[in-house]
Amino acid sequence: MFSTAFLDIPALQGASGTVTLPGSKSISNRVLLLSALCEGTTVVHDLLDSDDTRVMLAALRQLGCGVEVAGTTVTITGLGGRAWPTEAIEFFMGNAGTAMRPLTAALAVQGGDFTLKGVPRMHERPIGDLVDALRELGCAIDYLGNEGYPPLRVRQPSLQLDKPIPVRGDVSSQFLTALLMALPLAAQDRAITIEVVGELISKPYIEITLNLLARYGIQVERLGWERFVIPAGSRYQSPGTIHVEADASSASYFIALGAITKGDGIRIQGVGADSIQGDIRFMDAAEQMGAKITSGPNWLEIKRGAWPLKGITLDCNHIPDAAMTLAVMALYADGPTTLRNIASWRVKETDRIAAIAIESRKLGATVEEGPDWITIHPLPANQWQRASIHTYDDHRVAMCFSLAAFNADQVPVRIEDPKCVAKTFPDYFEALFSVAHTAAANIPVICIDGPTASGKGTLASRVAAQLGYHYLDSGALYRVTAHAALQAGLTLEATDEAAIAKLARSLPVRFEGEQVLLSNVDVTDAIRSEQGGMNASKVSVLPAVRDALVDLQHSFQRLPGLLADGRDMGTVIFPKAPLKVFLTASAAKRAERRHKQLISKGFSANIDALRADLEARDARDMSRSVAPLKPAQDALQLDNSSLTIEASVEQVMVWWQSRQVFGFPT
Ligand code: DC
Numbered sequence: 001m002f003s004t005a006f007l008d009i010p011a012l013q014g015a016s017g018t019v020t021l022p023g024s025k026s027i028s029n030r031v032l033l034l035s036a037l038c039e040g041t042t043v044v045h046d047l048l049d050s051d052d053t054r055v056m057l058a059a060l061r062q063l064g065c066g067v068e069v070a071g072t073t074v075t076i077t078g079l080g081g082r083a084w085p086t087e088a089i090e091f092f093m094g095n096a097g098t099a100m101r102p103l104t105a106a107l108a109v110q111g112g113d114f115t116l117k118g119v120p121r122m123h124e125r126p127i128g129d130l131v132d133a134l135r136e137l138g139c140a141i142d143y144l145g146n147e148g149y150p151p152l153r154v155r156q157p158s159l160q161l162d163k164p165i166p167v168r169g170d171v172s173s174q175f176l177t178a179l180l181m182a183l184p185l186a187a188q189d190r191a192i193t194i195e196v197v198g199e200l201i202s203k204p205y206i207e208i209t210l211n212l213l214a215r216y217g218i219q220v221e222r223l224g225w226e227r228f229v230i231p232a233g234s235r236y237q238s239p240g241t242i243h244v245e246a247d248a249s250s251a252s253y254f255i256a257l258g259a260i261t262k263g264d265g266i267r268i269q270g271v272g273a274d275s276i277q278g279d280i281r282f283m284d285a286a287e288q289m290g291a292k293i294t295s296g297p298n299w300l301e302i303k304r305g306a307w308p309l310k311g312i313t314l315d316c317n318h319i320p321d322a323a324m325t326l327a328v329m330a331l332y333a334d335g336p337t338t339l340r341n342i343a344s345w346r347v348k349e350t351d352r353i354a355a356i357a358i359e360s361r362k363l364g365a366t367v368e369e370g371p372d373w374i375t376i377h378p379l380p381a382n383q384w385q386r387a388s389i390h391t392y393d394d395h396r397v398a399m400c401f402s403l404a405a406f407n408a409d410q411v412p413v414r415i416e417d418p419k420c421v422a423k424t425f426p427d428y429f430e431a432l433f434s435v436a437h438t439a440a441a442n443i444p445v446i447c448i449d450g451p452t453a454s455g456k457g458t459l460a461s462r463v464a465a466q467l468g469y470h471y472l473d474s475g476a477l478y479r480v481t482a483h484a485a486l487q488a489g490l491t492l493e494a495t496d497e498a499a500i501a502k503l504a505r506s507l508p509v510r511f512e513g514e515q516v517l518l519s520n521v522d523v524t525d526a527i528r529s530e531q532g533g534m535n536a537s538k539v540s541v542l543p544a545v546r547d548a549l550v551d552l553q554h555s556f557q558r559l560p561g562l563l564a565d566g567r568d569m570g571t572v573i574f575p576k577a578p579l580k581v582f583l584t585a586s587a588a589k590r591a592e593r594r595h596k597q598l599i600s601k602g603f604s605a606n607i608d609a610l611r612a613d614l615e616a617r618d619a620r621d622m623s624r625s626v627a628p629l630k631p632a633q634d635a636l637q638l639d640n641s642s643l644t645i646e647a648s649v650e651q652v653m654v655w656w657q658s659r660q661v662f663g664f665p666t
Helices: 025-037 051-063 097-110 128-136 173-186 203-215 248-260 278-289 323-332 343-347 352-363 395-406 418-423 428-435 456-467 474-487 494-505 524-528 530-539 543-548 550-554 569-573 587-600 607-623 645-658
Strands: 006-009 014-020 041-045 066-070 073-077 089-092 114-117 141-143 152-154 165-168 192-197 221-223 227-230 241-243 265-269 292-296 299-303 313-315 337-340 367-370 373-376 387-389 413-416 445-449 470-473 509-512 515-518 562-565 579-584 636-639
Touching: 014 248, 014 428, 025 041, 025 051, 025 073, 025 097, 025 173, 025 203, 051 066, 051 089, 051 097, 097 114, 097 128, 097 152, 097 173, 128 141, 128 165, 128 173, 165 173, 173 192, 173 203, 173 227, 203 278, 248 265, 248 278, 248 292, 248 299, 248 323, 248 395, 248 428, 278 292, 278 323, 323 337, 323 352, 323 373, 323 395, 343 352, 352 367, 352 373, 352 387, 352 395, 387 395, 395 413, 395 418, 395 428, 418 428, 445 456, 445 569, 445 645, 456 470, 456 562, 456 579, 456 645, 470 474, 474 494, 474 509, 474 515, 474 524, 474 530, 474 550, 474 562, 494 543, 515 524, 524 530, 530 607, 543 550, 550 569, 562 569, 579 645, 587 607, 636 645
Parallel strands: 014 265, 041 241, 089 114, 165 192, 313 337, 387 413, 445 562, 445 579, 470 562, 579 636
Antiparallel strands: 006 413, 041 073, 066 073, 114 152, 141 152, 192 227, 221 227, 265 299, 292 299, 337 373, 367 373, 509 515
């Protein structure tokens, strides 16, 4: 996940490949509860791993369900046909509405001595309409805090099932969903009727509930959207195995991506055209705009069809969330696009009509808006502007505007607060970058070099973390090469140059955070020692070895950008890098830092010896004929002898902004 203050997305040129999307939250938590309520074992594939599903799993374990988690596959052994717990249980529901509501209903109908609590915010989220409906049914529920809100205590009910149970439908469809999932527990010998009071909102979510109930053996009879009858003799039956569909709203960004970009197309794994989620109908709108979509069980493939896309006018009431994605597709169309009947956008995470209008205008677009509609005019070549997109803590704003990076003018796009995507899709940008591509010249590289122990590694990795960029520690590659050569029984001398170069060409090295793995073995400590540095210094003067490592180093230049640390980064490997920094510090200061570092790792060290050693190494490094230590001509020098790490990072960030690579103020 990108938890940086902003994410600069370089101009992108195409996209192709497969993305596997995270599971739908709504389906995940419903499936967990239904699996818990039936008899036998259900294997649930592709479950979403999020705060909300964790809360539900914890509750099911407390109830005595068998829960086995193996990655995204979870095996649930249900409670059906078994004795429910009789002891008092307290459940902690966090802030998970999709767990709190249906679990409350199921526990209240089944009965016991249960307390349901959550975080303070959960205690401000209304549940009164559900409690009223359950009380009507004969359930015993008490408010432990404020009337109408959790926490709640549930006791043994005395169910009265002879008259229809009224439930309000105009506040949250989750109340109806909760009743629909709980009442089959009580419908063994009589049909139970639910009557919706008020206009039912979010009908597609009720469709999901009904659909899943059918998968678990419960055929609810629906009379319009006012009356739902659970037939007598209803009994939960495990489907054995069930796949959680990927989130259809999340799919909209990749459907749009396939429609916008040239190439072999995008394949979305995890959701197909026959999805039970309402937002899947986004595909019809995307097709109208020009997308070519094919589909099979659990997959979609999207290619560019009409180009430019076609402007459309559409009533979007049935796909309120996914329709936002159409607004960004509209920038690539041949005429204006009008999205109608979207009043609900005004009361979502943010006022989404206003957000889309303001941010699209920043890009240069002409936008008109009304209380429940928006018209977006296409943005032709030569009119795109660099923009810093404000995201209003709204995941969908962030994901939508990332698609503006494919613009004809090849201007980059800055997304502020990119971590807001975590609400539904924590790894959205990683998924985007895994399929998007662009010319190497568009992927920024910042090079940082300097003498040994100048702190360049720390500086480079901190700057990388601030920008969300990849990090290349080229010194580590020489260290690992030397290590591998010694292991292979080679000397580090010129006589073995060809053999070492051969090893270096296909070095099985992997970086995982701070760890360096060679053939999956952790060699971090071995290569980070003083001896490891000496050995690296030896192999690094062999031209064939340097040459062998070039491709590997280039391969680190990946979206969204790279911090490259080491000797010839700015001169040989990435000579066109837009920012090069040469970091220095006095030998005394560097010896002091190295001393501290070694002591903290438990090595013994002598500060004077270290200083003499550093000075000797500087002299050798500067005078050697192969890749001598010297700043690139266009490097900016930074002496950090008296600077904190934070101050050095700040200086590099200021330089980076002032290079106007992205043209944004800090
Ligand atoms: O940065 P470091 O201490 O991990 O580097 C180890 C050795 O490798 C050092 O002697 C410099 C050399 N090196 C190099 O020649 N070229 C690079 N790009 C990086 C390191």
